[in-house]
Amino acid sequence: MTALATPAGGGAGAALVVHEAHAPHPAKPAIDRLGLWLFIASESMLFSTLAVARFYLAGLDRPEGVNLPLGLALTVDLFLSSLLSYRAVTKIRTGDRPGFLAALAATIVLGVLFIGGVAMEWASAEFGPGTPYGTAFFSMTGLHVSHLLSGLVVLILVYRLGRRGSFSADDHWGITAAVRYWTFVDAMWLLVVFPTLYLL
């Protein structure tokens, strides 16, 4: 962290100091991790608000038309996707690039399947968005899918970068971050959206 200063002297040129311009801060990994965790903490508030709204509006009511088997299938799909995303991180840690790419591709495929499942559910729902439960159902699943879509975009970018060889066993924060975000979105389904809409 020593600064490479030009010899001190008078005149305007003396102000010119060549730091290692934007050299990574020594705490850079911790900085990146904390930033992501704070973002996740903030985003989770959005989900919790909608969960509160669900009970405020509809109490514990749940219409007959809720497709629990499909919801369960979606949950399993997303859970598998999370496990595979972790496998991707584990693989790159050991330097196994093909294994990482395969696991990530499977993660992405399961994510796309999930979105297809939600679309199916929306198209076949026997209730509209204009009822208290429907309001909660469509807004919560909609919010979740929009997060999932953003996660998919990130995963696809990471996949592309991975194919170009941008990551290694020592340098893969991009993957870790994308997977952590993906896991967060999955956790929101498992812990908030699914229990709130399908189980309670």
Next chain:
Amino acid sequence: MSDDLPAMGEARSVPTSPPTPASALIPIARGLIWALVGFIAGAGLTSLARAAAGLEPWSLELNFTAGYAVALPGWLLGVGLWERWGREWFGRPVADGPTDWRRYLAFTVDHKVIGIQYLVTFLGLFFLGGALAMLIRWQLMSPTNQPLGAGAYNNVMSLHGIVMIAVAVASVVGGFGNYFVPLLIGARDMAFPRLNALSYWLVPPVAVLLLLSLAFGGWDSGWTAYPPLSVRNASGQVLFNLAIITFGLSSILGGLNFLVTIIHMRAPGMTWGRLPIFVWGVFATSWIALIFTQFLAAALMMVLLDRIAGTSFFEAAAGGAPLLYQHIFWFYSHPAVYIFVMPGFGLALEVITHFSRKPLFAYRWAVAGFLGILGLSGIVWAHHMFVAGMPGQLLAPILVSTELISIPTGLIFLSALGTLWMGRLWLRAPMLFALGMVFNFLIGGVTGIFLADVPTDIGLHDTYFVVAHFHYTIIGGEIFALFAGLYYWFPKMTGRMYSERWAKAHFWLMFLGFNATFLAMFWVGLHGMNRRIFTYPIDLQGPNLVTSLFGFFLGISFLPFLWNMARTLLARRAEPAPANPWAARTLEWQTSSPPPPENFVADPVIDGHPYDYGVPGSVHAVLPGVGATGTLTEGTR
């Protein structure tokens, strides 16, 4: 997310001809073009999808929302996000931005540039909001002969409200926070410089949407945008909601950046117990911005969904609950007032200790005050709803929690008074504004007690008493602190010294105009004048005329400020500012005015408390290897 420079082979040619004003606008023009492309794409695809589903292809509010959802990333990428950051996502090298004056109009990562961008933008919005306030007072000069009329008044009142709320949220934190937090903690920049630039460039769309909303009928639901009105009024409401959701995102990302910066980027030796008090204010504020802003976004999103997606969050006839909006909205918007005042408090304490030439009194208790406000901020929201028909059992607990807030606030206040006590007060303009803040906030705080207590609030709710109270806390508290900071840090930011005479004229005119205007509002409020109504009972005309005249006086009081800024910045004769004109101990004064890129010629090492004025042998910071410029050792005094 590393901040690598482009590889050597990618270095671009340096332009040899001097930049022209037109070339400075290229990033913004590119942003606008991509925003337009995005808007057409988003709105067009929505129309296609609707047509395919057999629906009417054009639905204004839905198409506009979809268009905006694509236009916003288009704007950001066009204005510089792509060149500075996005290329990296595709494994391509990122480009550097301009380094001359054009960097102020570009996606620049230097926190000092971003601070100036925030300051200039929000001072501009402050004067826009002030002009709208002048219109409000013009209308209210008389209950009968009214220039605006009911509809336009509602739009003007709403726009004034939200513009000033935005100023209150972002002027001190966005402006001074960005510029000075890294300097005060001895860092070279924020933790996420590019995210910082992103936060700033989210702001122009907010301003554009708010003004554009007037073309769509405006919105007449005030800055609080309560349903059911906000679900049913003109389409301008949709633009308002999109604007404020965007602004919320900017605020969240800004808060996140400050938190990580303060936690991880402090110079060696800058322990939590040595952190300058302004940084503590920003730290506490940033938690609120990070966590609570999502509730505002959620509430506004629900209104938006009710309007464009057929949900029924707030449609009582379909099982919705308008009161839910108020709960969620105030769950953010009450903590938001601490977003306004906590950096202001920190700034006032900062100025008071430097200009009293004494250690900050009860530093640890002041810090406890900030953290106490942060801790209590989430359990007081419903005091905005005492007459809204919420469950009765919430009244007493919320009354008590709201009263409790006065304890941490009092700690901060006592810290200010204790610092002033027996101090050698140096009454320059920054100090005058800080003292004005202490005076005004006392009135703002004491009148708040009547609004926190349920029995008195039932009578005072929605009267001008409330208006006077929150203007005392926000203008009297934060905006006075903003100007204290402006004068205090002006020499640091510009390298020039403002005219003390004009600054003092500004203070006295603003202080008198402000107090006369808003003291009168307490009176009309106590006599039952309702807020947010375009007219009032005829017997209140006298005091309203007086309020308006003093209001115009308050408006005029900013002319000396503008003149002072203009003559100092534009005229060549302004005296240059030394590195440390106030002989202050904190780090930002131990570098040149303005500071060089990356702030310090050598990374500082912190060796003691920042405010130990008059403590023999005390040292705040050491800058290793520096001795060329004498100012750099002044911190050891």
